[in-house]
Amino acid sequence: MQKKYEEQGFAFAHNNTRYAGSIKGEPSDRCLPIAKEDFEEIVAFDSKFFPAKRPRFLECWLYQKDASAFMVRENGRREILGYGVIRKCIQGHKIGPLFASETDVAEALLNSLVSTVPREDVFLDVPEPNRAAAELAQKKLMNPVFSTARMYTKTAPALPLDKIYGITTFELG
Secondary structure, rough: OOHHHHHHHOOOEEEEEEEOOOOOOOOOOEEEEEHHHHHHHHHHHHOOOOOOOOOHHHHHHHHHOOOOEEEEEOOOOOOEEEEEEEEEEEOOOEEEEOOOOHHHHHHHHHHHHHHHOOOOEEEEEEOOOOHHHHHHHHHHOOOOEEEEEEEEOOOOOOOOOEEEEOOOOOOOO
């Protein structure tokens, strides 16, 4: 399909790879459930990773049925260092977004998220430029199952791909 999209004016930016596995994780003391009173801070943090603020979307996404959402704050401070969501899908559970300032934050979030669905299949969609995210998925014994191309009709947005450990969903980025 890439060739067809290129003919319509889309340009390739990078690939995203879906990783899958039935992985174990213990909840991390660093992770806190995202409460309603955290919402505005989450919206502000999320805007660093998506080219537009999306409060209406996040209000539905964070608090949807059959989902869990966690965040990590810096010890002793209010600053958010990362957040993630896991949601039930037709098959298994998908993690996304998984945005984190550092790999250890992403790993704590991943562990806490998968601890809510023990022994279930989970899926994580990783932007290929983030090598640390791919290594984290592989460390957790997740396997790549397919890749998709991220393409744009205009200039790709300047996003910190090195801090995007899991895109929200293939349909949104």
